[in-house]
Amino acid sequence: MTHDRHAKQLRTWTEQARRYTREGKSADYIPALAQVDPSQLGVCIVGKEGRLVAGDSDVSFTLQSISKIISFMVACLECGIDCVLERVDVEPTGDAFDSIIRLEASRTGKPFNPMINAGALTIASLLPGGTPTEKLNRLQSWLEMWIGRRLPLNQTVFESEWKTANRNRAIAYYLKETDYLQGDVEDVLEVYLKLCSLEVRLDDLALIGWILALDGYHPLRQTQVIPKRLARLTKAIMVTCGMYNASGKFAAFVGLPAKSGVSGGILCAMPPRLRSKQMPFREGCGIGVYGPAIGDDGNSVAGVKLLQQLSEQWDVNLF
Ligand code: DON
Secondary structure (H helix, E strand, C coil), rough: HHHHHHHHHHHHHHHHHHHHHHHHHHHCCCCCCCCCCCCCCCEEECCCCEEEEEECCCCCECCCHHHHHHHHHHHHHHHHHHHHHHCCCCCCCCCCCCCHHHHHCCCCCCCCCCCHHHHHHHHHHCCCCCCHHHHHHHHHHHHHHHHCCCEEEEEHHHHHHCCCCCHHHHHHHHHHHHHCCCCHHHHHHHHHHHHHCEEEEEEHHHHHHHHHHCCEEECCCECCCCCCCHHHHHHHHHHCCCCHHHHHHHHHCCCCCCECCCCCCEEECCCCCCCCCCCCCCCCEEEEEECCCCCCCCCCCHHHHHHHHHHHHHHCCCC
């Protein structure tokens, strides 16, 4: 690829999308997240052809709900897909990510999908290990195999989350009562909130996105690190449930598997079969985006605009 031309284009698109940061604001329900500068926007794209970065790309931020795809994959790797799907379904809800309503209103009370908090809490309980530390260590080992480093815990964000976790606590106790959640509720909450509080960089997100784009094949290690069936299942869940209640709109106007978090991060996979003349990464790539100004739907406003621009300009919409 003509690296300079694409790098310049990406910088232009990032600066154009940055205007939209004014339409959102930093998540304020977790005090530690409210303090970040909402005008930031950065992107990192990695693929066989190299790496492109633009904007505020040298940042680290907490995973938040992006951790939900990681814990889902690790639970499936450790316990098997069928065992996980016995306890968590793969249907979108149209409700808020932290909604409780369907747990009692639906016939079985089974969490609808792994991307809402009820599903993610159930999955945190399925992770192997007798203590929260053991569960986290095990997940960290998988992550380390994928991205080459152990992610640090942001203690301030974790403590902030822990103090404001009443709704998550309510969901978890309800799931304990209905027997979907295994083990001690407070331990499960600790695991879930610590996963949300792990700090990543954009290149970490981009690499995971790239592995998913290649159906679980690790392009640097040159080996399959996630079975193809699981990588595909994860991408299907990302398309249907990954962008909260705006997943339908994101599928309609961007058309790529992605998962967002309330800290403003988005992990996106561009599969290789999406060949187009404009697309510089012919063999697929992963994209990490960070824009902490989020909209009412919980997604980075400018981050979504930037991904829409990329999908349109490079003609890589899945559909
Ligand atoms: O559960 C919470 O409150 C958050 N730590 C999760 C954040 C998030 O990104 C929204 N989840 N779907």
